[in-house]
Amino acid sequence: MTLLNGAMTRDLTDPSLYINRELAQIEFNFRVLAQAQDPRVPLMERLRYLCISNSNLDEFFEVRVAVLKQQLALNTPMPGPDGLPPAEVLTRIRARALELVRAQYDFWNDVLLPELGSEGIRFVTRDKWTVKQKRWLQGYFQNEVLPVLSPLGLDPAHPFPRILNKSLNLAVVLKGKDAFGREGHMALVRAPRSLPRIIRLPAEVSDGPYDFVFLAGLLQQFIDEMFPGMRVEGSYQFRVTRNSELVVDEDEVENLATALSDELAGRGYAHPVRLEIAEACPKPITEMLMANFELTEQDVYRCAGPVNINRINAIYDQVERPDLKFPKFVPRVAxxxxxxxxxxxxxxxxxxxxxxxxxxxxxxxxxxxxxxxxxxxxxxxxxxxxxxxxxxxxxxxxxxxxxxxxxxxxxxxxxxxxxxxxxxxxxxxxxxxxxxxxxxxxxxxxxxxxxxxxxxxxxxxxxxxxxxxxxxxxxxxxxxxxxxxxxxxxxxxxxxxxxxxxxxxxxxxxxxxxRLLQSPFTLHKGLLEKIEREIAHAQAGRPARIIAKMNALNEASVIQQLYAASIAGVQIDLIVRGACALKPGIPGVSENIRVRSVIGRFLEHSRVYWFGNDGAAEIYCASADWMERNLLRRIETCFPILDPQLAHRVYDEALANFLADNTQAWMLQADGSYQRTEPGEDMPHSAQLALIARLCM
Structure with missing residues (x-):
């Protein structure tokens, strides 16, 4: 406990007051997936939200999980203000990531596929191909696909190849002998990125307006043509995700562009962090892949469908169905x-x-x-x-x-x-x-x-x-x-x-x-001072209020200052789209803080800070989130809106409008979970739809 203005309060550095940033990021992707699961959202947009949740998870493993694994490997644990060591964070990430992946594939198989099919948008699996479709696809395979493939049999003369980050691959089990008398056991087929992952069937062989086939299914159907004279016992999709963080010691290089170019050449083959495999992949093949990528069972994620859901997004522009997409609008001229x-x-x-x-x-x-x-x-x-x-x-x-x-x-x-x-x-x-x-x-x-x-x-x-x-x-x-x-x-x-x-x-x-506040010099200090000013107003019995909108919040000293402000009686509303490490609603600490996340048609990206200042309010827009990297390790700008009419516009459109949202807002709870707001007896209000209606033509 610490003393604050004569009153005993909790230690504001107590790890229990903070949410782990990585776990908070995982929760954000559940909110994105919820947009896909919402039947009020147009069908093709629901498909896009599913893909976004998948691509976000890819980047999460490429960057955040990769960093945690690197800390463990180098024995340099760097726990954040939540105090969780990297090993514990990785264990918890594994549990939530498994739930997210399961929810993604359940939604894809049980909801999205049937609903797309009812609208004439079908992903035709091999067991459903008609004779005409199979004939056309075989010709497509022989003319467009087979010439660019280089299947590789695995033996002492053909060791396991380097597999490119997030590329589609098939592990193939073979029986028999090839032309050189080599006994077949295992082979790999790597799908070049030049090949489309989804193939649209032409009208003459389609049963509906939009029939699609996955490249992986095409490869599996005709894979025997790559290994003549041998019997294919099975083929299984897999994909490996690698560390994508580039590390360049800028003090040791003479030319940053040249050094980065050299690093980029190897990024696609950096250390693996995750293995995605087909759900039916046998244990021996899984173990062989794990051994080659130096991964453990904790790094394996089984997929009840295509190993890269994000590729499905390719059909969005091909499906010309405005009734299944968000209505178009024309931005107005300022x-x-x-x-x-x-x-x-x-x-x-x-x-x-x-x-x-x-x-x-x-x-x-x-x-x-x-x-x-x-x-x-x-x-x-x-x-x-x-x-x-x-x-x-x-x-x-x-x-x-x-x-x-x-x-x-x-x-x-x-x-x-x-x-x-x-x-x-x-x-x-x-x-x-x-x-x-x-x-x-x-x-x-x-x-x-x-x-x-x-x-x-x-x-x-x-x-x-x-x-x-x-x-x-x-x-x-x-x-x-x-x-x-x-x-x-x-x-x-x-x-x-x-x-x-x-x-x-x-x-x-x-x-x-x-006029400007600048990271890494004055913005962090300036924010702390402006929060401190609201604390002084509250302690003097004057109105004290802070409203801020950003993408993420994790900087410990800013969170501590916000906690101190809440304890002093400052009313604080935070609109944080993504990961938030602050816990609102904790008695005696943050009961005066409310945190909401708005997930809608547009990605909320603006950063706006408003300080009540006892009636002489200040409002700023910025390039910086309230994150450690933005406030302390980047060049950022924070600029005031000086014109009173424009300042009122920013407050009204970016803050008051979003605080009134009761259809696309999620309220952060003290335990780190989120609850979606419901209109109840109030009129439904979507902040983004209100702005379209107000500002667009």
Whole structure:
């Protein structure tokens, strides 16, 4: 127990007050799967949610489980504030992951397959092929598949091959002798990634509008053609998941891009962490695979269906059934631009701050801003951070045009954006070849900030224009992620962003900023101070309130400060989409804290922090979650919304609106479980649907 303002309270570092971050992440995927299981969701969207829960689990094993296994192997346990050692965490992950996998396949087999079939969308298994279908598929196999396969018999001259991360493979049991007199026992068939995992049958052999066949089933049906003269006793799908964390000692390399390229070459064959196998795979084959991958039974997950459910998502665009998908909508143009359709973007922003709430408002204004700046003869310089941008982005073309038009263009490309490393290396090379100055940020810190700075000469003086955002400059994700973007010509904000770009591209001491909070320097400290200010208000008998929206929360000192605020009487509402390590509702500690997670049509990605401040409220948007990595080990920006009308919009749309959601919100309980909210006697309210109705055309 500790003393807080004369009152005895619990030790706020007590591990029982924290939820393990990995276990919290697993729970998030159960909430995603619940969207698939919800019959109110359109059928094809339910399929997508199932696939998302599966791909999320893949990444979870590739990164979080891999790190825990590495800690055990190196005997460097690093328990978090919850105090659980890695071995215990892995045991608990295993139990929950088994439940999640079982729930995924139960839903796929018992619910989704029959409901898709009733809509004419069928996955035709081998035992249901008609004569015409089998003839067509055999021709497809011989002409399109067999020529690219390289089956491998396992013997002393053909040792077990390297298996690529998350690739489809078949373990084949053979009897008889081949042409060289070799006795057949085992062989492997690796499906190249060039082959589609799902094949759509043509209309002339289909029994309905949409008939599909899994590649794995096709391979198993005609696998004997790969081993002429031998008898196939059985074939079994399997897939191995490997550690996908890239480790580069930046203090020891001369060129980060070259070092990362070297690491990427081996990532697909890094240390295995999980083995997925067909449910019917015999024990001897399972043990053989485990031995070759150096895994144990605890790492094996048996699949009652395709070993990679995520591949089913490939049919979404092929099925042209709008009635089975979310209704389409058209994002509106931000009102400031709609009111002045023929006025250049920079001229509009010079006169007023412009707020955009994506995907409800068009991301095209950001593209147009850069395009116009690239052509404007008065624009002297453009500086931008790029974390994830997507292939063939028009934004990149505009930056290249700007450089070719004589602008000074500097781009900070974060090469270490997980799973986008290769794409970002290509992007950096392309920009450099066009004359853009490319920098990779600061050694030891990922640049996660979302910033754009345009310097323009106007009437003999320089003016800075800024775009700051909670999300990436990615045209595709801007349609499915909720994010806020702010365009402003505010002098103080412009100067702060200019200083941050100087810091990223040069060398120097920590900088003083007027308006922005910045990780790893002032954001963490600033959050603690603002929470402390609410504590002081509460202790003085004044109203005290905090509302914050983010993707994840796990930073221990922030959680402790929130607990202290709750003890002092501050009312706290947190909207945390993913993993949350804080436990709400604990008597004497967090009974004044409520935590909700909203899972809907769009991925909630915006970060918004609101502090009541006794009537002089402050509201910030940020690129940072309240996580240890974001607050202490990354370059992040947190920017205030200064215009009162725009501040009210952010509060209303991102906070009050989501606190009122009673259809897609889940409330975190003190034991770490989540309960879905129900409207009860209240009117149903979906925050995302309300924004579509309010903001979209």
């Amino acid at each position: 009102p400031a631009f709609a009111a002045a359709p023929n006025v250049p973007v920079l001229d509009v922003v010079r006169d007023q701050d412009v707020l955009m709430h994506h995907p409800f408002e068009s991301f095209g204004a950001v593209m147009e801003l850069v395009r116009q700046a690239s052509q404007d003869p008065d624009v002297l310089a453009i500086k931008q951070t790029l974390y994830r941008v997507g292939d063939n982005s028009p934004l990149v073309n505009h930056l290249i045009d700007a450089a070719r038009n004589g602008k000074d263009v500097t781009v900070v490309v974060e090469l270490r954006a997980r799973f986008d490393e290769e794409a970002n290396i290509r992007l950096a090379n392309r920009l450099q070849e066009a004359g853009v100055q490319v920098v990779y940020g600061v050694v030891g810190y990922k640049t996660h900030a979302k910033m754009l700075l345009i310097v323009r000469r106007e009437q003999g003086r320089l003016r800075r224009y800024v775009h700051l955002s909670t999300g990436n400059y990615h045209q595709i994700t801007s349609r499915v992620y909720t994010d806020f973007g702010l365009m402003t010509a505010d002098n103080d904000i412009g100067e702060d962003v200019h200083k941050m770009f100087q810091q990223l591209s040069g060398l120097g001491t920590a900088i003083r900023l007027k």
